[in-house]
Amino acid sequence: MTAPAAVLDSPLRELSYAEAIRDALAIALAEDERVVLMGEDIGVYGGAFQVSGDLVHRFGEERVIDTPISELGGAGMAVGAALTGLRPIYEFQFSDFATLAMEQIVNQAAKLRFMLGGAVSVPLVMRFPAGSGTGAAAQHSQSLEAWFGHVPGLKVVQAATPYDAKGLLLAALDDPDPVMLFEHKLLYKTKGPVPEGRYTVPIGKAxxxxxxxxxxxxxxxxxxxxxxxxxxxxxxxxxxxxxxxxxxxxxxxxxxxxxxxxxxxxxxxxxxxxxxxxxxxxxxxxxxxxxxxxxxxxxxxxxxxxxxxxxxxxxxxxxxxxxxxxxxxxxxxxxxxxx
Amino acid sequence: MSISSETERCGAQAPAPGRKGSGGSARPASRRAGKTSAGNEPFAVRHYSPEVLREALRKMLLIRRFEEGAEDSYMRGLIHGTMHLSIGQEASAVGACLELTDQDKITSTHRGHGHCIAKGADVGRMFAEFFGKESGYCRGRGGSMHIADVDKGNLGANGIVGGGIPIAVGAALSAKRLKTGTVVTSFFGDGAVNEGSFHESLNMAAIWKLPVIFICENNHYGMSTSVERSTAVRQVSDRAAAYSMPGVTVDGNDLSAVAEACHGAIERARAGEGPSLIESVTYRWRGHSKSDRNRYRSKDEIDAWIARDPIRRFAGLLSEHGILSEEGFARMETEVAEQIAAAIAFAKESPDPDTAALTRDVYTTQTESVG
Incomplete structure (x- = not known):
């Protein structure tokens, strides 16, 4: 863990996994003007799983951007924004819908740095509500993380606790490369201790x-x-x-x-x-x-x-x-x- | 090539075959593109200095000779894989980039050599990339299909049809949010307009009024399939209406017409008024790629388009307006030929990448050796 002492000393609140992610998003939005959230119904609706919640009211529609139902275009826009100075965090409403955007994730985001000989980085964070157990059947319940894990150029993360969900998201934002965060939908309401303020959990460490x-x-x-x-x-x-x-x-x-x-x-x-x-x-x-x-x-x-x-x-x-x-x-x- | 033999006039001649008029919601200025009456000076002559116009011609010539050099190098076995040549489309690339600064971005296509040079790339580093050398723009990792020059604002060619269009929208979102005052020009071919990415991108750029210029280089064929066989609308620019943006069809072999349409679209984008769609009708003289046997088009058709050579036309225009002399053009030809020869020599002499560095640049911070 790379939490500063001040954070570790801060009172441990019980937050849900979804609240912990929102906490990380709010910290990111507050501390870096380049951070923008993009996704379907993440504005006033608050996101299909209420992860973005009230963030649109706190940070405005320019930074919490409701996209049309255009996963390929939305993902590509996030890639282009990441290439040119923004730090986009793109939410897929369900990880299954990433099937519509695989071109931009696999061919573009993952490979641009390599194909261009290191001339660019793609500091892109994508969030994928994943997994079964909600009765949503075959097209809203998949666990496709291994697909993404098969692509050099991507990093693929699965947090199990609210603490890790927050710390890994902030670590993903600090990462210069595309990081895919798979969030199990049944975990969104689970609670756990989450410190206030910024801390990160290292990517690549079990x-x-x-x-x-x-x-x-x-x-x-x-x-x-x-x-x-x-x-x-x-x-x-x-x-x-x-x-x-x-x-x-x-x-x-x-x-x-x-x-x-x-x-x-x-x-x-x-x-x-x-x-x-x-x-x-x-x-x-x-x-x-x-x-x-x-x-x-x-x-x-x-x-x-x-x-x-x-x-x-x-x-x-x-x-x-x-x-x-x-x-x-x-x-x-x-x-x-x-x- | 001689400019004195130029007979075909820029301006008043009929638009490209099979294409007439302009798009439904075109702005008035763009509507006249390519249709200037004989009494009026073409836009380019009115609008740009002689230096800019001569440089535009030089870049067109550089693209032509670069691609001929690439083709020759391919035949000699110096280039691995395949390539997609844009010979015949030079006016479109140069006309569209004429007013762009190094801070303005472009996204390009698999047929992207012209865009890269038009945006200011060094042909030595381009040849080096094609030859797979470490000194190439992509250190030999990308090749022709991924040629890029980020310092000059070229975010890269793309191996996926329509792949660059949403990326351009994202770059435009950055420009708007970061208030850079820059614009993004997204090049794509006629084949891309039937990809979902085209439609999703135009819609998003329009709803957020992003500073993007969408340029469809309609060279009549997506590989072998003609626009008539693949695309429901009569002209690609008609699709602009579906996304409430201006759409115009211009003669893509007329640099002045392309530049005029782009000028309007760039001004509109910089003013925060949103995107535009420009259909630049042109033709690739060569096949789709090195495997093309030209079974889908006739020699007569190809010859008719070769007669509309955009370089001869523009050179003729400059000559007619006293902007370039016969000797000046000859000197330009010589200089470009020397530049290409030096570029090829540089590429040949450059070192190959080290195979031990295979996984270099998969990640920005190399924290892992395996997955």
Whole structure:
């Protein structure tokens, strides 16, 4: 953490994840005239998930810009603004709608610096409300972060707590390159301590949320909470699980994961994106390509989203992504060899 | 090339084939573009100094010789990949950039060599880029399709049709918010007007009155597919009406007509009155890219457009108005030829990039070696 002492000494308020992001946005808008927010219905409506809230009233329509429903054009405008002196923060209403803007994100934002031989930077922040659990079905519930993680030039971040949501957003704004922030929609109303004022959480650094000795659970976003919940149950059973919040998908903090598995000898990876060709495969590869491979006492287990679109029916929807019970079962399997 | 043999007159001749008149909501000044009656001096002659006009001709010639040099270098195996030549379209690029400063931005296209030179790029560094050299504008990482010159305001060519248009809108948003007083000119081809990015961008620029000049260089074909076969409106400038901005169609082979339309649009943009759409009707003499076998157009059609050579026309205009002598033109030809030869020599002699620096500039701060 790179919070100054004054911030750490400030009273810790309980803020929701959405409020913590808004707090970061307000700090950014207040301290830097170049910062502008762009997105659909982020003005008087306050954003589809009430993240921007009242910011338009505090900073005006010139800086909290309601765009037309034009994801490709809006994303491209954000790229152009970032290239020429502004610090845009572009909100996709749902991460799924980024499919309409992939051209600008993947071909332009990610590659411009490289293609131009370093002549430019694209200091762009994009926010993506992601994930399932809201009953919004297949086109409003995806977890596409691994897509973006596959693109050199982008940084991809997933905060699990209000504290990290604020600190990572401010770190993203300080970053000279495009940073994609994936925010799980079910986390927006979760609360946690958030200091007042500016602090940053480093991009590219995982956090060990719970130390343990028997198994490592690497998780992202909402899976961090499910893994921590599972760890408490497992502790009752005599299984001491270490939980790592990956926090950044790209660049991935392989060192923290490798060090943990070298200690625990077992690995379960829990993430909401589709299981195949995803974050789990990459985390697993970090282990099998490292010295930690020699320490493995059990096969690695990847717990990811089902090989299906997210369904509408609530029970089907739950079944489509890892739940606490799935984590429990997977951990028991790798620890006791009953899988 | 000789200017004394010039017979085709700039100004009163018929507009480009298949295109007539001007866009529905054009401003009066732009409406007359390319239709100046014989008694009136063309806009360029009235509006610019002889030095500016001679420099405009020199830049057109430089673009032509640069692209011929690039084509020759390609044939000799000095250039890797492909390229898209704009030979025949020089008046459009130079006319559109004539009043832009180095602070004004442009976004360009895959057919962007002319825009790059018109905006002031050094042809040595351009050849070096095409040859994949470290001294190139993109350190050999971009090539022809990503040529850029950020110091001169060129935010880059683009490999994606319509890719630069929303970026131009963003640059215009920066200009407005940061009160730089600058404008952004976005070049794109006729193929781009059927991309969503075109429509989304024009709409956003119009609702926020952003200082953008949208220039559709209509060279009649998106690769092989003609405008008639791909585009529902009779002329691209008609689409301006859908976004409540002025739209005008000009003879893109007439530098004066392009400059006049752009002059009005730039003034409007600088005054905070918003964007304009200019359709610059022109023609590429060469194929779409190096793989083109010209199956979709006839030799007669190509020859008819070669007869409308924008450089000969503009040189003729300058001669007619006593702005450039035969000797002056010959000297210009020689100087440009020498400049191109020196540029190619510079590029050939430049070092290749170090393969160990492959991941350089993927990120601004190189904090990672792998994903």
């Amino acid at each position: 956090e060990v949320c719970r130390t343990g000795s028997n198994v490592t659970i690497v998780a992202t976003a909402i899976m961090v909470h499910r893994a921590l919940e599972a760890a408490e149950v497992l502790a009752q059973e005599g299984i001491d699980a270490e939980v790592i919040d990956l926090r950044t998908v790209r660049p991935m903090d392989r060192e923290t994961v490798v060090a943990s598995v070298a200690k625990t000898s077992r690995l379960v990876v829990a993430y909401e994106g589709v299981r195949t060709l995803g974050i789990g495969a990459e985390v697993s590869a970090s282990i099998v390509e490292s010295e930690a491979f020699d320490y493995l006492d059990a096969p690695i287990v990847r717990l990811g989203g089902a090989e299906a679109p997210i369904p509408y029916n609530p029970e089907l929807e739950k079944a489509a992504v890892p739940q606490v019970a799935d984590i429990l079962s997977a951990v028991r399997g790798v620890v006791r060899g009953t899988r």
